Amino acid sequence: MCGITGWISFDRDLGTETAALDAMTGTMACRGPDDSGTWTQGPAALGHRRLAVIDLPGGRQPMTVDTPHGTVALVYSGEAYNFTELRRELSGRGHRFTTDSDTEVVLHGYLEWGDRIAERLNGMYAFAVWDSRSDRLVMVRDRMGIKPFYYSVTPDGVLFGSEPKAILANPLARARVTLDGLRELFTMVKTPGHAVWDGMAEVEPGTVVTVDRSGPHRRVYWELETRPHTDDRDTTIGTVRSLLDDIVRRQLIADVPRCTLLSGGLDSSAMTALAARQLGEHGEKVRSFAVDFVGQADSFVADELRGTPDTPFVHDVARSSATEHQDIVLDSQALADPEVRAEVIRARDLPAGFGDMDASLYLLFKAIREQSTVALSGESADEVFGGYLQFFDEEARQGGTFPWLVQFSRHFGQDSEVLRPELVQALDLPGYVADGYRTAVAGIARLDTESDFEYRMRRMSHLHLSRFVRVLLDRKDRASMAVGLEVRVPFCDHRLVEYVYNTPWALKSFDGREKSLLREATADVLPKSVYDRVKSPYPSTQDPKYAAALQDQAKELLTRPGHAVFDLVGHDRLHRLAHREAPVNGQAERRGLERTLDLAQWLDMYQPEIRLT
Incomplete structure (x- = not known):
């Protein structure tokens, strides 16, 4: 896992721009704390920061190969889980390797197949190849968008990087956000390709972007396809299990210490239990980590979102799978710490987070990184198998909008409530969401034999896999890479995604519960308590001291009425939230404080130009 960046300028020799390249590369230091490298040749400049995971002494980047017709150079971030098979095939075709790294396999795969190497990879990756034989840059992103990848077209080429901060470090880039960027920030719809920053775009998941002198050219090499599912229930359950066993093994x-993230829910418990069984065959134990909050297990209060605390179930799994387990217990002071907020926003480049859930994730990863370099996560199983409440909510099923927004507004209110009324009017967020929804569902194919209900559920599944999951994957990647931790997501393996996506909803929920297929496919390795547990989201602190700390910080912000945040946020509403006598216990009110403080921190840190017209 690494951080990549680069600059292509067809009208100049970038050998004189090493200072700019070093600055861009330096922003990726957290993603790659183990090594740094840069490379320039004519119009191309590539930078790389390395987190060594496989072949620690080898695999340095940028990696190059000289051919009779020019140099081919690669910067690569991620993991190719099938690199051993590809290496064997390439060796049979005459390629010779000098390292044991997957990076070299990807480079030689490009030499053999060109950008069609993308179709052959199984893994999470974002990489760029400068091919001097044809004077073109080839940028490739994995199918599900696990690894981030941004680019910005310039008058004579392109800037790119794992994160926006790498691009913004170049003197050609402008830190500017328009109304359209603000719309993306306050809707949770994750428009494909949208980067929020003006003039910047994402390499979309499953896409190759080639840049030559004529500009960028896109090629989609993977997308979710609608296909008939003919397997019966037992065969489907068996196939899911077989896929999971292979995915976890890969x-x-x-070559570094690894662990699992364990929440006590079905997803992380199944993944941990499978990993424990496989490692146990080699005499090894899984190390597992969970997040908890001071006093929460003893004073937990059930609500509509979370019916049970995580800790008892976490410990059941740890005992059942004999893991070497550790709880990372956080207090409200740490969760509300402005320095932690700053680190989260620096990691995300945007105030687009989830308050204490972002802070706790960052602190969890930071604690894990002291003992491990690689972690397996249960992320994305809810999107794949249909685990969220909205999948069982008739209003969300029939709502004609992104289904998670129905549940979100019900529990957290509207994010736009913190904004000034005139800005809300200018943004027209309902119109933006409606346009995005129409675009999102337009291309979802329907089987001839599919009922209206099954097609509605297919659309819900597709929207979660093509839109919502990308919000969470980006959050996971930024929080983990901010501390140099590689987090792998087994449930995002494209083979599993394709297979389960085409499984009818009647099979996905054959016992009337969420994630029926996953539960039955892993029943033999789960403790009964977890098998029977109802879905519970990522935990959030219930300590009133956390909300009180937010109020104190909001009061301090209110003493600076000239702060740029008040060009966006209503001063009077923030004053009411900060000075109310009753405790701020409601999720919507607490989120209003969190979003405002995040915005203020972001404006201080990035000093973006905000264009409201």
Whole structure:
């Protein structure tokens, strides 16, 4: 896992721009704390920061190969879980390797197949190839968008990087956000390709972007396809289990300490239990980590979102799978710490987070990184198998909008409530969401034999896999890479995604519960308590001291009425939230404080130009 960046300028020799390249590369230091490298040749400049996971002494980047017709150079971030098979095939075709790294396999795969190497990879990756034989840059992103990848077209080429901060470090870039960027920030719809920053775009998941002198050219090499599912229930359950066994086996490969993230829910428990069984065959134990909050297990209060605390179930799994387990217990002071907020926003480049859930994730990863370099996560199983409440909510099913927004507004209110009324009017967020929804569902194919209900559920599944999951994957990647931790997501393996996506909803929920297929496919390795547990989201602190700390910080912000945040946020509403006598316990009110403080921190840190017209 690494950070990549680069600059292509067809009208100049970038050998004189080493200072700019070093600055861009330096922004990726957290993603790659183990090594740094840069490379320039004519119009191309590539930078790389390395987190060594496989072949620690080898695999340095940028990696180059000289051919009779020019140099081919690669910067690569991620893991190719099938690199051993590809290496064997390439060796049979005459390629010779000098390292044991997957990076070299990807480079030689490009030499053999060109950008069609993308179709052959299984893994999470974002990489760029400068091919001097044809004077073109080839940028490739994995199918599900696990690894981030941004670019910005310039008058004579392109800037690119794992994160926006790498691009913004170049003197050609402008830190500017328009109304359209603000719309993306306050809707949770994750428009494909949208980067929020003006003039910047994402390499979309499953896409190759080639840049030559004529500009950028896109090629989609993977997308979710609608296909008939003919397997019966037992065969489907068996196939899911077989895929999971293979996926976990592949993703446990590393030359550094590895662990699992364990929440006590079905997803992380199944993944941990499978990993424990596989490592146990080799006499090894899984190390597992969970997040908890001071006093929460003893004073937990059930609500509509979370019916049970995580800790008892976490410990059941740890005992059942004999893991070496550790709880990372956080207090409200740490969760509300402005310095932690600053680190989260610096990691995300945007105030687009989830308050204490972002802070706790960052602190969890930071604590894990002291003992491990690679972690397996249960992320994305809810999107794949249909685990969220909205999948069982008739209003969300029939709502004609992104289904998670129905549940979100019900529990957290509207994010736009913190904004000034005139800005809300200018943004027209309902119109933006409606346009995005129409675009999102337009291309979802329907089987001839599919009922209206099954097609509605297919659309819900597609929207979660093509839109919502990308919000969470980006959050996971930024929080983990901010501390140099590689987090792998087995449930995002494209083979599993394709297979389960085409499984009818009647099979996905054959017992009337969420994630029926996953539960039955892993029933033999789960403790009964977890098998029977109802879905519970990522935990959030219930300590009133956390909300009180937010109020104190908001009061301090109110003493600076000239702060740029008040060009966006209503001063009077913030004053009411900060000075109300009753405790701020409501999720919507607490989120209003969090979003405002995040915005203020972001404006201080990035000093973006905000264009409201």
